[in-house]
Amino acid sequence: MSDVQEFEFDLMIALPAGERDEDAMLDALFEAGCDDAVVGTGAAGIVALGFIREGSDAEAVIAEAVGQALKGLPEGATLREVRPDLVSLADVAARLQVSRQALQKREMPPPSLGGLYRVTEMVRYLEGQPGKIRDGVSKAAPWFAAAPAAQKINAQLGLSD
Template sequence: MAKDVEFEFDIVVSLPKGAGDEDAIMDALFEAGCDDAVVGLGASGLVGLGFTRGGEDAEVVISNAVKQVLSALPEGAQLREVKPDLVSLADVADRLSVSRQALQKRDMPPPSLGGLYRASEMLPVLEAQPGKVRDALEAARGWFASAAAAQKINARASLGQS
């Protein structure tokens, strides 16, 4: 039997014009079971939710969260992105509580797009690093454990298959 893992991920959804007020959105998310999310409504037309949820399979856990979120939001809301997928060295450094320069001094996988890296490719490389970088991985394991599933879900969403 597989062991439950705590997955850390963010879901970003675009809202249709005139999607209602923030209180109504927050209430609907709470009623849909997203009471464990940290919700951000700061960017006009977008809602971001940060989750830490346990399960055996990241793709199932994240997909279920996406369904919950979309069921709570007004018709026309669309999944924009699941994070972590493409990340900067600053994103990774922040998760590891190390400096970006500490990562720049080490061998990293090749960037994928505009200096961004696939989070799913970072963990094995970081595990091979000596010292503070490797030692800091334990606190970020749930984030890295979500990366491959986020990448798959984003690919399906970009193809209109979400």
């Protein structure tokens, strides 16, 4: 059995069309076991749930959170994306608490899609960097740890469409 570690990830879930009572939805998410989620409802038709959860396997941890979230959301809600997967340099810089320019000065992997980078590739380039960047990688370890599972789940979502 693997060691228990923290995983930090976000679930982007599409909601079915129609009126919704946000307070009732928040209560239902809480009752379904998502009492530890940071919930964002700013985008029409999408609810974002941010988690930091512990476990020995990121994919299992994320799958459990997805199951709980879908149980608490209206029927017809669907998982659209798990983050982190594709990110901008600004996203990574914010996690590392450095400037985007500090990352631009370093060797980086080639972008994967529209100027976005795969977190799983970024971490390999960042781990060997000196000082503040290396310290930031350590602090953001739960986010980086969730990335391979997020990438795999997103690939499966894409194939099932």
